[in-house]
Amino acid sequence: MTTKMTNRFLLLIFTSLLFIACENPTHTEPPYEGPPKDNIISVEQAQEMYDAYSERRSGIIQKYEDSVLPSPEKFTPTRYAEYDLKTIKQYIAYIEHEAKEANVDINTLRFYLSNYPNSDKFPNGDVVKYPRRNSFFVVPTMSYKGENVGFSIEDIDGKYTAVPLKGRNSNEERTQDNDQTDSTGQMNEAGFFMSNNATVGETTSLILNDGTITPPPGNNPFDHGN
Numbered sequence: 001m002t003t004k005m006t007n008r009f010l011l012l013i014f015t016s017l018l019f020i021a022c023e024n025p026t027h028t029e030p031p032y033e034g035p036p037k038d039n040i041i042s043v044e045q046a047q048e049m050y051d052a053y054s055e056r057r058s059g060i061i062q063k064y065e066d067s068v069l070p071s072p073e074k075f076t077p078t079r080y081a082e083y084d085l086k087t088i089k090q091y092i093a094y095i096e097h098e099a100k101e102a103n104v105d106i107n108t109l110r111f112y113l114s115n116y117p118n119s120d121k122f123p124n125g126d127v128v129k130y131p132r133r134n135s136f137f138v139v140p141t142m143s144y145k146g147e148n149v150g151f152s153i154e155d156i157d158g159k160y161t162a163v164p165l166k167g168r169n170s171n172e173e174r175t176q177d178n179d180q181t182d183s184t185g186q187m188n189e190a191g192f193f194m195s196n197n198a199t200v201g202e203t204t205s206l207i208l209n210d211g212t213i214t215p216p217p218g219n220n221p222f223d224h225g226n
Contacts (some may be wrong), residue, residue: 050079050223065132069118078134079223082212095140095206098153104162106140107148114209137209139165153204163203 041049058077065075083091099106114137116130139150142162150165 053079054223061134069132075132078130081135083208091138091208098204098206099140099142099162102153102160102162104142104151107143108141110139110141110150111136112139135209137207140206152206155202155204 058079061077062075065077069075095106113134115134116128116132118132119128120131121127141148142151142164143149144151144164151162152165154161154163156163
């Protein structure tokens with residue numbers, strides 16, 4: 001192979017690699033912008049808030065649970081829940097992907113305080129991991145009619161649609177609610193965690209829960225015997 005042919009061959013390889021690199025750009029982390037403004041609190045403030053909950057809430061929860069279901073051991077209220085960082089990143093990537101498919105922007109992540117039922121299983125057969133314990137779940141929100149509302153994704157007439165969540169309707173209200181999907185793919189109304197439209201297909205939940213809640217057992221740096 002002559003020098004001229006070799007140079008042409010190397011140029012062809014370089015051009016091909018450059019084309020591939022442009023087609024498959026390397027995904028990088030967002031640029032570091034420092035801590036979120038006005039959202040970071042001091043350790044001292046966190047301790048004060050933790051102690052206030054101990055004094056004003058956890059004792060009431062314990063007293064109530066012990067009164068409705070007496071047991072030799074006192075009920076110990078939940079003090080925190082945690083997820084590993086990989087799960088949080090995966091969750092954010094998941095809801096961003098689903099929102100993009102439904103042509104909607106996520107405004108916030110809303111944390112709902114909740115409580116596991118006093119049961120071994122949910123009505124759908126899923127195991128109740130922490131019976132009677134208080135917890136929380138996370139719902140992404142979007143803008144809808146001038147409000148910031150939680151939403152799920154539903155397949156409506158074959159179209160990926162962002163559906164606002166709201167309180168449960170009566171059967172009569174659900175029958176009367178015949179709002180159609182608008183041009184952006186957002187439906188006007190939907191029952192909270194349930195559909196109220198006969199044309200609705202599969203529902204995709206965006207709600208995060210089932211982390212690890214404590215106690216028991218756990219190593220809690222804020223707990224000093226409160």
